[in-house]
Amino acid sequence: MSGAPFTSPFIPNTGDDRAAMLAAVGAASVEDLFADIPEAFRHPGLGLPAPTPEMGLRAEMEALAQRNFHAGEHPIFLGAGVYRHFCPAVVAPLVTRGEFLTSYTPYQPEVSQGTLQGTFEFQTLTAQLFGMEVSNAGMYDGATSLAEAVLMACRVTKRARAAVLDTVNPNYLAVIRAYAQPHGIEVYETDPAAPQLLPETACLVSQYPNFFGCFEDSQAFADLAHEQGALCVMSCDPTALALFRPPGDFGADIATGEGQALGVPPSFGGPYVGIFTCRQEHVRQLPGRIAGRTVDAEGRVGYVLTLQPREQHIRRERATSNICTSTALVALWAAVYLALMGKHGLRRVAELCWQKSHYAASRIADLPGYSLPLTGTFFQEFVVSCPAPPSEIGAALERAGIIGGLDVSDRFPNGMLLCVTETNTRAEIDRLVDALAEAAR
């Protein structure tokens, strides 16, 4: 800014503009405007690289991206909460239209009906998929949804203990702990085979299917929780819900999920969208944004952000959550995906995941040295006991050009959690089986 010509394609002020504006402001230079910064700290020098024009930037970033061994080039059998699903080509160009992409949270509803109605669709579709009464506009991700569900359960029940089944995604458990701890909420684990609730427990948290791909006795969990005045909280895989009974069926009070499964790219961890659904009666305890239907001055239907008194910008330290910027665009992505997949498509996806994962499991179970330590019904993911440490097996798969499963040897001897979705072809599965056989030799 030291009088040098402006050369950024992102800043329109020309030298003439600046001069005219400084004159209007009554300042001699742009530097003068920073006079409130104590001189000792002003212009500290910025040790960043020189600007890289777009051409060079793209080359640089492509080189970085190419250094990943990724699912665009290699079959992947890794899930563990983040799934590769097919997403129709139409989703990205629609969702990334500038009008969606570059708008803010819809504080001026009259000129934000696109975002608001899109959010309302997300709420409708997720509530329906989860078989729950209401949904909010989306949370950061599946893990924070679940953690906020625990906080909400404590608010609703006015209790300060949370039971979490030990088959819940360990990363989710870690987030629950981080969120619960400052509130003095005691989080404890319990065994799904014989779940125990301590007194004054606010909720029993389970995962559906659980972290190892298996279904558990969800009805029993719900009943147990309700018997003790606790809430039943379930974290569900949205794809599984197209085929299996939804949490609402079991009487879940709060059901959350990772919306990434709804066609959102894995993107090394985010952005995703947390699904958060609950019973109507608890709606004023919901965290996060909610869109609601109303009318305008002429009686035309329109949508607004509603129940805002729950939120930080109104209620401040007494808000139900501090969440502000959330994941509206990813929620829109999920809504468009659900619209396209629709009633039959999403079920078909779930059936394909079922079919292919069971084919893979049955073939792997036949391999010498491999076995399936779990016997319950599983969906899309299953644990394999390997003849060698899973890290070694994974390295062998990598050499064979395959992205293998998650190492769960902390829970199962030489256990590897494999995932097969509709995107894995039979040929890929057969290649995996061959590579596993080879690795066992």
Place this chain on the structure above:
Amino acid sequence: MSGAPFTSPFIPNTGDDRAAMLAAVGAASVEDLFADIPEAFRHPGLGLPAPTPEMGLRAEMEALAQRNFHAGEHPIFLGAGVYRHFCPAVVAPLVTRGEFLTSYTPYQPEVSQGTLQGTFEFQTLTAQLFGMEVSNAGMYDGATSLAEAVLMACRVTKRARAAVLDTVNPNYLAVIRAYAQPHGIEVYETDPAAPQLLPETACLVSQYPNFFGCFEDSQAFADLAHEQGALCVMSCDPTALALFRPPGDFGADIATGEGQALGVPPSFGGPYVGIFTCRQEHVRQLPGRIAGRTVDAEGRVGYVLTLQPREQHIRRERATSNICTSTALVALWAAVYLALMGKHGLRRVAELCWQKSHYAASRIADLPGYSLPLTGTFFQEFVVSCPAPPSEIGAALERAGIIGGLDVSDRFPNGMLLCVTETNTRAEIDRLVDALAEAAR
């Protein structure tokens, strides 16, 4: 349609819809509606594959695309009329917005101002780049632009001979011949070093720079044409015009060009956009669409297709051309590219092409066995005499992971036409030089 359920995501009619519609129509079945087709020819059977869902389609098409040895993965030094230039990332999402992508030729101007104003911008920017008075809305490609220029020159001069310098792109010459022949126009070649015009010649056609990358004495060509009452027609590379004198400077009457150079992907040959510019006085002889400025009933500025009496839908067999669907979207692409590159950016691109191609040429000239048979000033492209047939050299380059130049051994002994643009890094050029050296061994 034989009563089977509808399963295409592109056809909304359900079985119920069909039944209701057939009832309204008074037909028993959809088949009945085809009764005018003589029975012997009706439903001939269609030997096409079964439908492939999007998931499989993408895999199939990706596999095909991967079978190309392409510039996304390998350095390219091939031009010959089609150039790889850098295109800012912002162009594609803007141009492919649904409102641009899925509209028709703007026959209803009141709801087509986007397309029309975009076309007006294209006309403005190309006219300015070419230093010419007017431009049309674009032709199919550079070659057909030039062929239509010859037809137009014959219309304007009422003559039926066209002289073409023998340094014009041979594919362009072939198109000129195909277009001219049915009109009985005699197309003949002449030597740029000593151009000769036969009597009753309508135009002298040159290329700038010529097919071999070199500049010629364009002023002399224009003067010669004008002396003999012929038009000066020039086919120009748009990138070169950012640096070198534009055709308008020499007094060209019609100047055309291949708009592909304006950031449009090579896409194995198209779609591209032909630039077509001329003098104001000949505007009513222009082929193709033209957008013009006007006002609406309230006096607001708006744009319409104008001078339509030249066109086939009005003038039918007496139209200036049969062109109808043209390349509006690619013209828009070029206009957005030109807007972004702007006054300084496009010149910078041209300078980079100059710098890098001259660096490459000087290094190759130093290689044992290689030489530069041409001595004129060249831009971006140059002919190299190789120590072996260019097809062999090209194969060697391919083995080294490089896309080599065009075989022009029909014109220069062992000649290869190499192209270097701003997209070629120095490292790529050095790799080319090394690979050429290696190939000579």
Place this chain on the structure above:
Amino acid sequence: MTPDGAPPLREAAHNRRRLLMERSRPGREGVTLPASDAPPQPMPDAAMLRDGLELPEVTEGEVVRYFTHLSQLNFSVDTNFYPLGSCTMKYNPKVNEAVAALPGFALAHPAQPERQVQGALEALFRLQTFLQEVSGLPAVSLAPLAGAQGELAGVLTLRAALEARGEGRRRKMLIPDTAHGTNPASAAMAGFQVVHVPSDSGGDIDLGAVRAEADGDIAGVMFTQPTTLGLFDRNALEMCRVVHEAGGLVYADGANMNALLGRAKLGQMGFDVVHMNLHKTFSTPHGGGGPGAGPICVSAELAPFLPGPVAVRRDDGSYGSETPARSIGRVGGAQGNFGVLIRALSYITLLGADGMLDVSGNAVLNANYLLAKLRPLYDLPFDRPVMHEVVFSARKRPGATALDVSKRLLDHGFHAPTMYFPLVVPEALMIEPTETESKETLDAFVEALHRIDAEAAADESFLHGAPYDAPVSRLDEARAARRPELRWREPEA
């Protein structure tokens, strides 16, 4: 609205439409470019350099806002029903766009040696095979860059075949009066002399007129099947026979192929050449007027004259690109509009044989449904089942010309039909619904036309002022043509 009733905030709207050159400010940049990474080279002789380059100086953000705003002024298939007759404004699967943008396709260079572009050549070869199957003709050239160029290439091929027969003197090309303007224009560009042939009272070609012209000078006929009246011409078979007997050849304008997919093959019905508009039938969006592709399919006799290049499969299973032996030559600088061709391949692969039948069946059902629903409102010049489109005459109501009705439809959020074409129908409204529209949409369209009719009945002058709710009102086309302003110019000081 403004408190004083003045038109709303006109400057704001005007500012958003300022042209690039009006937005330009010295010193702004739309992109930064790197310095050269190669050792500096001497620059060219200054005398060769241009003096100044008048291009805009605007930022990336300004370009985005400007073109985003422009786009919003457009009507499009992605926004609503676009029943523009003869143009087949159907919804095109978006996956095609993704396929065409694959780097292996988008970055392949047309002059690469065959060995390096086997994927692209195989794609072209597959498409040729598919189009042969659709047309029932044995040879295809994918070279033509749009429908009209397909026509030109097609009649040039036909002409070359006649010349090869030693019949090169034949010059007369019969063209029905319903033909699209490109037909006579293409015939003329190919050096033929156009002879117009009327339709008969049933809307079919007047066979008597054809017979009368079927003499030793007849080169052929350019015939659209189904016709631009939306009819499957019942005289076409006989017409082909007559023309063939007289030594001519028959060209089919297959731009309306959407109606015939899997229902009939023009090649089996006597046509020697067929062009297809891939951007209509096979799903390249129209892009505001292109790009398209107009491949031609021809009989064995005509095959040697096809324009090049043509994709071939070699005995070793590899693919190549060749120019037929006695080709009419080239009609474009490179390999044809590959990006459009690949969309067509993608579309046919996606829909398959079953999908093709669904397309034609529903396109025709939808058109006949509109015929039935709108028959009470407008004159129907030929009262018989139609194919892909239906042509009405708007003559019924004073104050409701085809133009008025069309303009008012824009206010209702629908695009206008094609107006005043074909020329044989006075006040023509040519409506093509396509197979991708739903019954609900068609019903809403019918309702809008009823409302418009009621509006005209209530006030004869009302529709003349339409559109009322479009971005601009009726534009002064006469003024545009009288004093053509065809580009921005520096305002005079």
Place this chain on the structure above:
Amino acid sequence: MTPDGAPPLREAAHNRRRLLMERSRPGREGVTLPASDAPPQPMPDAAMLRDGLELPEVTEGEVVRYFTHLSQLNFSVDTNFYPLGSCTMKYNPKVNEAVAALPGFALAHPAQPERQVQGALEALFRLQTFLQEVSGLPAVSLAPLAGAQGELAGVLTLRAALEARGEGRRRKMLIPDTAHGTNPASAAMAGFQVVHVPSDSGGDIDLGAVRAEADGDIAGVMFTQPTTLGLFDRNALEMCRVVHEAGGLVYADGANMNALLGRAKLGQMGFDVVHMNLHKTFSTPHGGGGPGAGPICVSAELAPFLPGPVAVRRDDGSYGSETPARSIGRVGGAQGNFGVLIRALSYITLLGADGMLDVSGNAVLNANYLLAKLRPLYDLPFDRPVMHEVVFSARKRPGATALDVSKRLLDHGFHAPTMYFPLVVPEALMIEPTETESKETLDAFVEALHRIDAEAAADESFLHGAPYDAPVSRLDEARAARRPELRWREPEA
């Protein structure tokens, strides 16, 4: 317009906004899926299966039209000026979107072994280094998924550090009355007790109040620099000193970092933790409300408590991902919002050090220009040079509340400023122009505000009816809250 003056074509507009479930028709499909290519497997026990799945049945084309139409109802940076204070609605380079969509990034899985994701980890490591440089603090966690989560993670880290000092009993978190709502909410979520601190007459924090609270129970202060008044707080240095002296730690909300890039490093000025909103300063578009990313930068003392994972560079030059020794744990299920982080890396790489200075310089110049131009129109609570934004009070004119002015701006094609925030300014209009707007745009905005002022002067009630030209008029928010309709439901029969 309609002949009888009735509102224009309401059904058409209504139809276009019908919800997906209202459009659904049994038998329609939005996508086709393949059959399984693997040998069939027995399906699960029927008792486990769900009964029915109420999702829409619509075609791809209908989905495109619907969402395209919805998009057009939105105001956005890509369409016009969006001076929403505190939100930094600047134009973000589109190349970032292309970079984030590269398959090597978009398809990398967060649970892959480090060895397989070296590119992604290196990207994260580079970004960490850049953010350290921008903040002047030595350690960074990229894990927080938005600004508010950064606050939560930041104050939890601060709390952990206090606990490590044996000062875990400290519970009082000072928060200025100008703070963004997330600050007190985050403090509460972290188990702190919020103590509000007023501003002094100059708009800076009231040092007296801080001193009064700086006792043995003070955990720290959450402070926004520059403040939400757009001011660089001149008391902040002293405040840091006082709080540190009392044994507390200082949190900086760095959401307004756009003003400070290269101008000052908060870490050098005594702040112990800074969160940044990458989606504001570093160019992820806001997407209608996210996603974002809220990395936190901390002092060496706090580094061991950062939330995981943190990218590290190993001695052998490879990259890894680690959770700090005494981490507060995890704040998300995976690796952070990588797609947002990569955009920030792309942006910083694109602009470089020089570009960062350009950003802050022009953002501040633009804000001060608006201050100068609008000072005659509105009350200015603190009349001194501002940083990235300026806060006026709309109190001057009857019939022109902050709400009225805001709503009427929508008719002029501008987004409204942030209204009624910060809470300390009555009728607040908080205007943040950002560096990506041009002088012409700012001038047009000033002119619009002058016109609006004149409108209110002419008719006191006029602005209450605004917006007049938006897709809908003022919406009944009370009704929405009273009887919440939060999803589509089957209409009762």
